[in-house]
Amino acid sequence: MKNWSEAPVRSNVRAILEGAFMSAIFLVLFFVAFYTPLSVVAAFALPVPFSIYGYRHDTRMGVLTVLVAAILSFIFTSFPGLLISLPAAVMGLVMGIAYRKQKSARYVLVLGMVTQLAFIFVSIGIVLAITQTNPVNDMIEGMGKLSNQMLTEMQGQVDHSIKQLPPEQQNGIQGKQLARVKESLESMKVQLPVLISAILPGLLISSSLLAALINHGLFRKVLQRMGTQIQALPALHNLRFPRSILYYYLIVLFLFMIPELHTYRFLYTVVLNVMIVLQLLFAVQALGFVAYWIHKRNVSKGLLILAVILFLIPPFTYILLLIGVLDVGFNLRNRFFNNRS
Known part of the structure; x- marks a missing residue:
């Protein structure tokens, strides 16, 4: 006992x-x-x-x-x-x-x-x-203040660039272009709080x-x-999403073409968030494609980390999304690799 x-x-x-x-x-x-x-x-x-x-x-x-x-x-x-x-x-x-x-x-x-x-x-x-x-409101307000501060600093840089121009160019094409940039930044300051909450x-x-x-x-x-x-998750180079997400993406793009979509608050919020999730899935699909290329070529896996860092830079982010869309829709892996193996 x-x-x-x-x-x-x-x-x-x-x-x-x-x-x-x-x-x-x-x-x-x-x-x-x-x-x-x-x-x-x-x-x-x-x-x-x-x-x-x-x-x-x-x-x-x-x-x-x-x-x-x-x-x-x-x-x-x-x-x-x-x-x-x-x-x-x-x-x-x-x-x-x-x-x-x-x-x-x-x-x-x-x-x-x-x-x-x-x-x-x-x-x-x-x-x-x-x-x-409501902590959510505090969070949105804090993010809005930070974004507003960054946009204000960018406006200051644009103002400084305009002042650095010769007097005859300030009213010319270059000066007008910089003025339009400043106006768009001001417009973003107004729209960002709504966008962040959405x-x-x-x-x-x-x-x-x-x-x-x-x-x-x-x-x-x-x-x-x-x-x-x-149990491990499937290897990244084997990860593929169903083609159906491409159809959802096309539906969301179509909805984005509705005039004054932001005035329909609920629909705008739903469409915007579905777009974020779908773009995340396409980014993962694209990284899977890069991992598949690394796996097939027997290249250093460090290149995958480099690809992740590179695709965080905005111009390359769009390339990443495009690769993901094409790989979902047209199975780039079979087209580029299986024919050569």
Whole structure:
């Protein structure tokens, strides 16, 4: 009887100690994300400790550990910290539990994305109920101020360029072109707040998917170090989206041609966010095409990282999207590679 009673106690003590350790790691990452320039890197790593804990221990202990970490982050940083910590911690725990139950990688990825989204709204609801202030509006206002400041600085540079022109050219073609640029920047200052509020759902969906992807990759690497394997996602060079997304893209482009679309607020918001998600899918498809080329040519995989960095630069971003559209619609991989193999 003594041995039977001591085993669960030892197990509970181990779970509590490991929970405290994982909470400490989470809080260190949280403070780095909240207070340092490494915020983006640390924020995406936040779910990993709880994925590990959810994988190794039962759900009840996992929920308790997440609550403790969320409360501690709230004590140190109040409601802004809660908006960051709670969605990340819950997503990490849910993904870890799903992997413990041997769910497929795709299933866990979608589950993680949906969980992150759901708890972002839960966190917003908590803040709204307690403080009577909407953090979404504060976020939009902050992004609007930052964008407005950047556009104002650009207008100042345009003004400076106009003043640097000889007097006869200020009223000439070049001066008029610069004046039109200044007017378009002023127009953007008016339109940006509406645009930011409209695209926020698409940005939240994209960031939640990215967070789930990064958590899967980091979590899988940590488990490999611990001598455990979980199912991998399909290799990027094998990733292909169905051709049907091209038809959705054409429908969205057609809707964008409706005159004064922005006056139909709900339709404008839906079309804009569907466009963001579809463009993200086409970008991933294009990177899959690049990875396929690297795989077939047996070239260094470092070129894929270079391609990602290069395609973040706006002119090359459009090339990336075009490659993605063509690969979905015309299967560029078969046309360029299978005929030569």
